[in-house]
Amino acid sequence: MTSRDRDPVQVYCRIRPLDVPSDDSCVTVLSDTVVQVVPPETSQGYRSGTTKATQYTFTGVFDEKTTQKPIFHTVTLPLIEDLLHGKNSLLFAYGVTGSGKTHTMNGELQDGGIIPRCLDVIFNSIGHYQAKKYIFKPDKMNSFEIQSEIDALSERQSEASTSNKFKTPARRGQDNEGPRVTDATRISALDEDQAYAVFVTFVEVYNNTVFDLLDDTPIDPLRPGKIQSKILREDQHHNMYVHAVTEVEVKSADEAAEVLAKGQKRRRVAHTTLNAESSRSHSVFNIRVVQAPLDYQGAIPEKVLTVGQLSLVDLAGSERNSRTKTTGERLREAGSINNTLMTLRSCLEILRENQLNGTNKMVPYRDSKITHLFKSYFDGEGKVRMIVCVNPRADDYDETLSVMRFAEMAQEVQIARAVQPNIRLEATPRATPSGRDALLPGRRKANRVLTEAYRKLEQGGISNPQSEVPFDIDMVFSAARCSWPPLELQSASDDRLITALVEYLQVRIRDQQSRREQQMKKCVEVRTLIREMEEELILKRQENLSLHEQLKDERSRCQTFENRVLNAESANATLQRHVLEHQKYARLLEEELKEKDCLLNQGEMEIQHVKAKEKTKRQLEREKLKKELDRYKQVESQLQRQTERFLVMRDLLDAGCSVKVPGTSGSSESESRTPSIGATHRVSDPRVVHGTPSLRGPAVSTRKRRSRSVDPGKGWIDHRPESTLETDTVFQPQMNRAKSITKLVDSKTITDPKVSKYVLTTQEQDSSGEIETKLYKGDVLTTVGGGAQVVLQDVEILRHSSPTAAKRHSDGRLKDVHSRVADIENRCGYAIEGHNRVKKHCP
Numbered sequence: 001m002t003s004r005d006r007d008p009v010q011v012y013c014r015i016r017p018l019d020v021p022s023d024d025s026c027v028t029v030l031s032d033t034v035v036q037v038v039p040p041e042t043s044q045g046y047r048s049g050t051t052k053a054t055q056y057t058f059t060g061v062f063d064e065k066t067t068q069k070p071i072f073h074t075v076t077l078p079l080i081e082d083l084l085h086g087k088n089s090l091l092f093a094y095g096v097t098g099s100g101k102t103h104t105m106n107g108e109l110q111d112g113g114i115i116p117r118c119l120d121v122i123f124n125s126i127g128h129y130q131a132k133k134y135i136f137k138p139d140k141m142n143s144f145e146i147q148s149e150i151d152a153l154s155e156r157q158s159e160a161s162t163s164n165k166f167k168t169p170a171r172r173g174q175d176n177e178g179p180r181v182t183d184a185t186r187i188s189a190l191d192e193d194q195a196y197a198v199f200v201t202f203v204e205v206y207n208n209t210v211f212d213l214l215d216d217t218p219i220d221p222l223r224p225g226k227i228q229s230k231i232l233r234e235d236q237h238h239n240m241y242v243h244a245v246t247e248v249e250v251k252s253a254d255e256a257a258e259v260l261a262k263g264q265k266r267r268r269v270a271h272t273t274l275n276a277e278s279s280r281s282h283s284v285f286n287i288r289v290v291q292a293p294l295d296y297q298g299a300i301p302e303k304v305l306t307v308g309q310l311s312l313v314d315l316a317g318s319e320r321n322s323r324t325k326t327t328g329e330r331l332r333e334a335g336s337i338n339n340t341l342m343t344l345r346s347c348l349e350i351l352r353e354n355q356l357n358g359t360n361k362m363v364p365y366r367d368s369k370i371t372h373l374f375k376s377y378f379d380g381e382g383k384v385r386m387i388v389c390v391n392p393r394a395d396d397y398d399e400t401l402s403v404m405r406f407a408e409m410a411q412e413v414q415i416a417r418a419v420q421p422n423i424r425l426e427a428t429p430r431a432t433p434s435g436r437d438a439l440l441p442g443r444r445k446a447n448r449v450l451t452e453a454y455r456k457l458e459q460g461g462i463s464n465p466q467s468e469v470p471f472d473i474d475m476v477f478s479a480a481r482c483s484w485p486p487l488e489l490q491s492a493s494d495d496r497l498i499t500a501l502v503e504y505l506q507v508r509i510r511d512q513q514s515r516r517e518q519q520m521k522k523c524v525e526v527r528t529l530i531r532e533m534e535e536e537l538i539l540k541r542q543e544n545l546s547l548h549e550q551l552k553d554e555r556s557r558c559q560t561f562e563n564r565v566l567n568a569e570s571a572n573a574t575l576q577r578h579v580l581e582h583q584k585y586a587r588l589l590e591e592e593l594k595e596k597d598c599l600l601n602q603g604e605m606e607i608q609h610v611k612a613k614e615k616t617k618r619q620l621e622r623e624k625l626k627k628e629l630d631r632y633k634q635v636e637s638q639l640q641r642q643t644e645r646f647l648v649m650r651d652l653l654d655a656g657c658s659v660k661v662p663g664t665s666g667s668s669e670s671e672s673r674t675p676s677i678g679a680t681h682r683v684s685d686p687r688v689v690h691g692t693p694s695l696r697g698p699a700v701s702t703r704k705r706r707s708r709s710v711d712p713g714k715g716w717i718d719h720r721p722e723s724t725l726e727t728d729t730v731f732q733p734q735m736n737r738a739k740s741i742t743k744l745v746d747s748k749t750i751t752d753p754k755v756s757k758y759v760l761t762t763q764e765q766d767s768s769g770e771i772e773t774k775l776y777k778g779d780v781l782t783t784v785g786g787g788a789q790v791v792l793q794d795v796e797i798l799r800h801s802s803p804t805a806a807k808r809h810s811d812g813r814l815k816d817v818h819s820r821v822a823d824i825e826n827r828c829g830y831a832i833e834g835h836n837r838v839k840k841h842c843p
């Protein structure tokens, strides 16, 4: 590569005004390109006389009074022109902290810096030639792809719906900062047959780490470490880029300015003692302009794409920590910033050395992220420009000197000139119907003419003119393409103008002749077409008449159907009413059913309850009955025993033996308790009438029987209850000197020595009304203690029974027996007084 193919890095110096105009200044502008740095009187070098005023020459020098606009026009406008022609450029601001780098790059709202002005100029230039949004799409590998119109449309629609949902009020409206003042400059030398799109990215390099400033993820100030950092990559054309960075397609300068403002908000700004708003990171604002040629139909053919890139860099300010008195995190930031700037310096120095001496030393681009990102600019093609910002105050003298030296050195670095635009995709030429190359100039204009013609045809009543009236695109091209050659005569001997004019006119005449021939041909075609159309029209009219007739019939049929439909609808309405009523009734019934179910459930529950109660009750009763039965059995067995005793006594009495009833006191007790069974059987006295007359013969005798109770010696106690009935039977006891009592209340009655016999009369009536009379007879014996006891010896039973009476139930008999025993016990209570087995309940 010769020096003719390369351009040096262009360095411009901008001196900012002093904060306090009366302060000492150490910088003087000598001319448009020369600046002088004078050591201040306070400096060590001045006092010692070792340091003298130094002059530095740059591509351009802007003094304190220079405003933003001239700086932008001089430094940046050529870079924008290159950008719009698909070439790359780098512009960075360099200087001591507080020297005006951010001011130069961003500026104010009313007086924008380089970045907003760049955006203004770009959109002023490409305004009418912009492609629709999302036609070009970043492919995440630093290049772009062309989307179909349908895909782009769907993305636009989804974006519109999202932005409508989450629309926030405009930023400027909130801040009340007023409208942005824009730069009206426009670059005219633009290929209008291209479609353009602008994409921006905004990253910062903080502590040598790359962060995406347009990332929508909110930053948590408490956990800054959580922010996703980015890595740098090299694409297939050896361009460095930030991988997976947010690349926003912007359609206007205002939209781009909003994106810029959003990024700036995220940028880390820390307070130092030198500058209240010092940027602690390097920021890189990248503008990429993508362009693709339009075809003759106004569409973008695939695989033809050119991308130009302009990187606008605001480097963090260099500073001396001793002067800024920074500590902690700020000190670390300062260290990182100074390292990056040192790396930039050494990269440029080695580059210069390699270029001057022809050496091939390795340039340490990778030592810092910023230089790594710049690599493709220094090693590739394009323009590199630097603005050195200088604060002329005396305090900055040392740093300013160092910056000036570096800036002057940087001018010696050469960068390869970009000759061709960066074509990213292969062009695949498409031919017009006539075989011409689709990339002929004038396509946009031709397409406009064609579109206009179709629009007019549509207004004239042709619904689809593109297919019905095919246009000869060549005619459109020739009409739009021809423009007159320059007609200004430079000198009298300038024959080239006449020759060019003649050539041009000849071409036009040829074009005109061919168009005339084509027109004649078209006229004939049109006439034939019209004749055909007229014939077709006559046929159509006849057809139309018959169709009218058909239509009439159809209408009347339609009317009939409509009437039917109306009837059906009214019937339907009635049915629906009925259905509704039935549904209502069904609902009522359902509710009633539910209530009934409820009641039923309650009833069932009650039944269950009652059943459970009944069961318990039955259980209790069964237990009670069982107890009763047990008691009854006991009583029965007792009665059995007593009956047996009575029988034994009777037998004994019958046998004339004096045997004491078990339970009586006396020496012969054991004897009386165990009477001999043989003796019992042997006892038989035909004079005694027993309770079972069937065994002893008939109860009624014709002669009067004498009772065994007859004892002429001693008196009787005739114990007979008041309610005793006279039975008038032939069987009558004979008792001498009987003392009759109804109740045994006095013990003297029985201890009376004149009394020796005792008889107890009881009467009972059974369920069939028969009366049974019993006479219990015994001897009254004197006891050892001086009392008396009755020893029952005999019982005489007289029972009335009807010959027709039913046989007694065994249970009844048992009951009778039981009650009789109880009665005897009750009545004998007093008779056995003094006896050790007197019942407790006896009075």
Ligand SMILES: Nc1ncnc2c1ncn2[C@@H]1O[C@H](COP(=O)(O)OP(=O)(O)OP(=O)(O)O)[C@@H](O)[C@H]1O
Pocket: 015, 016, 017, 064, 095, 096, 097, 098, 099, 100, 101, 102, 103, 104, 275, 277, 278, 279, 280, 315, 316, 317, 318, 389
């Ligand atoms: N040319 C200028 N005219 C008027 N004011 C200026 C000019 N240059 C800088 N200033 C002002 O000086 C202050 C510091 O400028 P600026 O922030 O641009 O410095 P910086 O070099 O970016 O500092 P740092 O590197 O610390 O970020 C700002 O308030 C800015 O408005």
